[in-house]
Amino acid sequence: MAVPILKQGHYLIASIQAALSDSDVLQLQDDLVEQVGRFRSRGIIVDVTALDVMDSFASRSLRGIAHMTRLRGAETVIVGIQPEVAFAMVQLGMSLEDVHTALDLEEGLSFLDTQLKESTDGDR
């Protein structure tokens, strides 16, 4: 099932609704990279609250999203990783070290707001 992406101001919010196949994940990657360019978005939130499993492919792809969109000027935050899922990721040996994570959508948004403010302050 395709992941809906919502544009909200400078941000894009992708809310994963159901089980993700590998091609759904790749589609999400393409869509986000394309939309960041089109809307000149500054931040991306990927909400994974509904995901009950995150294996090596899914984590690698989320990391890929964060890296690719950073090259296009947007920060990515992954929000809502379930405790069980986080535990399984650690056991598997995966980490999202270099990716921002937040507890929920609200926290993710406030993180992006802070980032955006800092970077515009820096521009002055």
Added chain:
Amino acid sequence: MTDEVRVSVSSDADVVEAREKGRELSATLGFSSIDLTLIVTAISEVARNILLYAKQGEIVLRLDNNGGQHGIVVVARDDGPGIPDLELAMRDSYSTGNGLGLGLPGARRLMDEFEIESEISKGTTIVMKKWAPERV
């Protein structure tokens, strides 16, 4: 209740189905939600390996009973190219594709038991188990 479920794997939708079936069958044993997630993650890794390296194969899920202790058995089987060096393949970060090389060693860590057999040009079979906590 059936105690064996087969999912043939030849597309990424089948990987999703194997995960779902695995969760369903394991849930009948009273696993914690953490354990269910570990099992499903391991299934996802071996099912994707079938798809990536052997193109097709199957996941067989069944229940096991060892002196009163109940467990879930996951068999991942394919007639693909086989793995030349199992010891190497079981190492963290070893990948012949562009993966992280975590699937096999990770699945072993996620489950209680893990056995792998492979023969060049014949295929690969993985049998892994997780035991449910005793019911009171």
